[in-house]
Amino acid sequence: MTQELYVKKILPVVKEYRDQAVAKGQGFIFQEDNDGGHGTRSEENRVKLYKDQIDLDYIDDWPAFSPDLSPIENIWRILKQRVRQHCPRTKEDLKRAIEVEWEALTQKEINRVVWGTEKGRKWTMHDRLEAVLQNEGRMTKY
Structure with a gap:
């Protein structure tokens, strides 16, 4: 953009x-x-x-590409990994691979990235906020 x-x-x-x-x-x-x-x-x-x-x-001083509070960053990561497996060689190949993999992404996968689980316990936004604060904005397990 x-x-x-x-x-x-x-x-x-x-x-x-x-x-x-x-x-x-x-x-x-x-x-x-x-x-x-x-x-x-x-x-x-x-x-x-x-x-x-x-x-x-x-x-204005938040770390770039922090997936902790921006779950979409993790969705992009999944999408990029899957698109790479198509080995697109042209813009049209790339566009087609993105569309295929975007359509293949399930709501269950999105929910897992956004809400996640750890040892059967759902993560909450509060958990993410606490981890980010403890790590001063650096990467966390989320």
Whole structure:
């Protein structure tokens, strides 16, 4: 995703959610990982400028690609591993492999990545948050 698309398609939706939360008297802080495309590494970055323009409160020092609180990162990892097995040689091969493997991904697999289990006990978001805090944002078992 380009910074331009992020500013045009994602951040307006975030702003809308923020405005709704504020209207209800709720707080709102936007959390992203520390990917450079999120405007976290440069004062002149168009994403950062837009977030500042709309007065968006956000956490700007979170580790990049942290799967602990972003379960989608683990889904991407599974998808990438499966797509590699197709050994695509062209863009069309790659597109076809992605579509095949995306369709093959089951809800059970997604639930396992998001909620997981350890010795028969379901993980909770509280467990993940505690582990992240204890490891100061670094990788955890999740």
